[in-house]
Amino acid sequence: MKHNLISVLALLTGTLFLYLGNGLHSLLMPMRGTAEGYSETVLGLFGTSWAAGFVLGCIFARQLVKRMGHVRAFSGFISIIAITALMTGIIIEPTAWILSRAVTGFATAATAMIIESWLNERASNESRGMIFSLYISITLLGIVGGQMMVAFQDINGSILFMIAGIFYCVAMLPTLVSTAQSPKPLSEVKLDLVGLYRNSPVSFIGILLVGIANGAWGTLGAVFGAKAGLSTGDVALMMTITIFAGAAMQMPAGRMSDRMDRRYVLAVLSGIGWLAGIQMAIVHPQNSIALLILVGIYGAAANALYPIAVAHANDFAKPSDFMNVSGGLLLLYGIGTVIGPTLGGPVMERFGPYALFGVTATAHGLIAIYAIIRSRLRAAIPVGSREAYSTVSSGTPTTPESLALDPRSQATDGGIRDGKAEAAA
Secondary structure (H helix, E strand, O other): OHHHHHHOHHHHHHHHHHHHHHHHHHHHHHHHHHHOOOOHHHHHHHHHHHHHHHHHHHHHHHHHHHHHOHHHHHHHHHHHHHHHHHHHOOOOOHHHHHHHHHHHHHHHHHHHHHHHHHHHHHOOOOOHHHHHHHHHHHHHHHHHHHHHHHHHOOOOOOHHHHHHHHHHHHHHHHHHHOOOOOOOOOOOOOOOHHHHHHHOHHHHHHHHHHHHHHHHHHHHHHHHHHHOOOOHHHHHHHHHHHHHHHHHHHHHHHHHHHHOOHHHHHHHHHHHHHHHHHHHHHHOOOOHHHHHHHHHHHHHHHOOHHHHHHHHHHHOOOHHHHHHHHHHHHHHHHHHHHHHHHHHHHHHHHHOHHHHHHHHHHHHHHHHHHHHHHHHHOOOOOHHHOOOOOOOOOOOOOOHHHHHHOHHHHOOOOOOOOOOOOOOO
């Protein structure tokens, strides 16, 4: 175990700096765009283009990596990200920024897939769970650490763009000097929408709507904070609170979903997210502490939905289908994150910054209603026949390649679990 962890230390170090850059750059751009006077629609397109690039990267980067090799591809894609980050600090123009976000999203997906495949190659069955947890924790810490850096430097200058570029360059070094063996070709990603819906309609609709809500918030949350009068430091704190609150909620919510119908848990959490969003949209809290508390409640509920929906989908799938089901749902979530900021930007522009929570509340309200309806149409799977819940972060941009690190991916086709063939939820 110890030897395996040491062997991936360089990869995890590179991962930390990659996501430090991602966290900083992804928060800096909408905040700087707000300061430059860009419209909410344009700011929303920053997130739309990044998410679209990321999804396309998950699908098409595989062939590029196969042609170039992992080391050269990794170096090339990180170089593209670093150059793009530096260029956005020089060229302050909305169209150029929108295009740059698409390029960054595609290259980020490629680099993340390469890191995840490397980690999977070095992981043994005994260390797989530990390495998977470390990887998710490091991506989370990287994003949060990068976001908090905006509190310590003027967003109107070029220094933060330069720091993001430096982080990306440093991320390249540990991997280049690593002696880790070049892994096998990246896994092929397939998105079978019909099959995913048939397997679990609740998970299909729920994850799409979670993606819409999280995509809108992830891109426009900083814009909301700035327009609601929060300081730069408070905006960074607000975005961090939502991530940590969601991470803290996953374990108790997961345990609850292992003991009762997961659709009820989805409905309750979505109802809490809806209630917090509605209060924000209607009350317009002006006190920063009250605002941060409500946003924390929102983040706890919203960011705990994704792993429960994934576990519910896997309840109805063969163990050998874990990769296909979970990978497809991850891409479906990505599609939702493309839609979310595309809708949220114009809504905020028309009705004001607090209207962002009208978008998220609508998505969460629909999840709650649909989950309850489906729970009346099909019986729940017995507790002993369910897929064990596993925490999965929806606050970090992992790719389907990361699923190979999940211990559940090692399951063999032992047939359909008892009760799974009865009906989709």
